[in-house]
Amino acid sequence: MNAPTSPAASATAIDLAPFRTRRARLLERMQAAGGGVAILPTAPERARNRDTHYPYRHDSYFYYLSGFREPEAVVVLVAGAEPKQILFCREKNEEREIWDGYRYGPEAARETFGFDEAWTVGDLERRLPDYLADQPVLWSGLGYDNDWDAKVMLALNAVRANARSGVTPPHSVRDLRAELDEMRLIKDASELATMRRAAQISAAAHCRAMRAARPGRFEYELEAELLHAFRAAGSQYPAYPSIVASGANACVLHYVDNDHRMTDGELLLIDAGCELDGYASDITRSFPVNGQFSAAQREVYELVLAAQHAARAEIRPGAHWNQPHDAAVKVLAQGLLDLGLLKGSLDAVLEKGDYRRFYMHRTGHWLGMDVHDAGEYKLGGDWRALVEGMVLTVEPGCYIRPAADVPEAFWNIGVRIEDDAIVTADGCEFISEDVPKTVADIEALMRDGRHG
Numbered sequence: 001m002n003a004p005t006s007p008a009a010s011a012t013a014i015d016l017a018p019f020r021t022r023r024a025r026l027l028e029r030m031q032a033a034g035g036g037v038a039i040l041p042t043a044p045e046r047a048r049n050r051d052t053h054y055p056y057r058h059d060s061y062f063y064y065l066s067g068f069r070e071p072e073a074v075v076v077l078v079a080g081a082e083p084k085q086i087l088f089c090r091e092k093n094e095e096r097e098i099w100d101g102y103r104y105g106p107e108a109a110r111e112t113f114g115f116d117e118a119w120t121v122g123d124l125e126r127r128l129p130d131y132l133a134d135q136p137v138l139w140s141g142l143g144y145d146n147d148w149d150a151k152v153m154l155a156l157n158a159v160r161a162n163a164r165s166g167v168t169p170p171h172s173v174r175d176l177r178a179e180l181d182e183m184r185l186i187k188d189a190s191e192l193a194t195m196r197r198a199a200q201i202s203a204a205a206h207c208r209a210m211r212a213a214r215p216g217r218f219e220y221e222l223e224a225e226l227l228h229a230f231r232a233a234g235s236q237y238p239a240y241p242s243i244v245a246s247g248a249n250a251c252v253l254h255y256v257d258n259d260h261r262m263t264d265g266e267l268l269l270i271d272a273g274c275e276l277d278g279y280a281s282d283i284t285r286s287f288p289v290n291g292q293f294s295a296a297q298r299e300v301y302e303l304v305l306a307a308q309h310a311a312r313a314e315i316r317p318g319a320h321w322n323q324p325h326d327a328a329v330k331v332l333a334q335g336l337l338d339l340g341l342l343k344g345s346l347d348a349v350l351e352k353g354d355y356r357r358f359y360m361h362r363t364g365h366w367l368g369m370d371v372h373d374a375g376e377y378k379l380g381g382d383w384r385a386l387v388e389g390m391v392l393t394v395e396p397g398c399y400i401r402p403a404a405d406v407p408e409a410f411w412n413i414g415v416r417i418e419d420d421a422i423v424t425a426d427g428c429e430f431i432s433e434d435v436p437k438t439v440a441d442i443e444a445l446m447r448d449g450r451h452g
């Protein structure tokens, strides 16, 4: 292959063996489920306004199987006694490459990414019916993109139209994403290594923002510190829009305006994580703008931290998905009773769900290529059991809005503490803890960071 320019250089820096292993595993799973052909496109490019596009981001499922980051590409996998792996991608085009940068073209892509065949994407429509002929099952993502669904149905109908010449079309269509969701749920060693690094970059970014916080600054100034740290460390994008929420804004769960001036005495909640080589991190820290917790802020903070410890203690293989949430809710509910913010018995508060006034979201979600990653949470109606290699967030919180029955000292305190956890053989590994979490450590970083 020619000496690549930068996009290709960064793609080939990634070990491509795991992608080949995943394709082989998917083919085995397809074969066990009746064989057939899988067709999987990457994400389309999307216009932001007139001729300006959103930054391009590949489709997660497509990338999981290919490692290929260019737009306009499709993977086709044919199961059976002689499985075949095919990539469709953009043609080489020296004129376009002068304007838009390097593209592999089928030949170099086939060799680099380890496919049996590669063709230009313009050939897709013509070739698909041949791949589908005499195959029992068509595997495709269903209902995510109308244009794509229509294209796949056209190919299916093209095979059906050939029935009189003795060709049999696939008789069943299966959801390819459901199959891939199960695979994506358990991360392999290369995924875990990337996720550890993504979490480290995000943790360093949170430290940087913590050091830069002070009364009088704007929330967006801290967002800028986060973005600087993400990109300077080589991550490609934020995994989701950063939340930098001071005071009352911290009680708005999806606050992303980030345009308020921070004032003395407020608490600040930052929920931000980078995406590195296709993998997300997701960290939240809450801390005082002025570097010193008030008594009420400290009480709420310690309560949420205790809830996180309780949740963490429930993460191990065999525990079911909801155990960490149940443990966090129990600690939070008791703490809210102790603070006088809820009334009654613990059992009644849990039973009636009164705690939801202050804790209205769940304690975590799967984390991977997507921040809210692929994978079912229940199997056959029951919470699924945790398995080594799964990755989840642990993110209890407490959000107290002004109200007549709440002492004023607690008004507008919004706390969430979120870390990323890998399920290990005998428990879990928190991979995002390189940013202070105890009251003492946060206050020390903010004190020393400012004067250092």
Ligand code: GLY
Pocket: 240, 271, 272, 282, 365, 371, 395, 418
């Ligand atoms: N940052 C999104 C979430 O915490 O779920």
Ligand code: MN
Pocket: 282, 365, 393, 395, 418
């Ligand atoms: Mn999260």
Ligand code: MN
Pocket: 271, 272, 282, 283, 284, 418
């Ligand atoms: Mn988050």
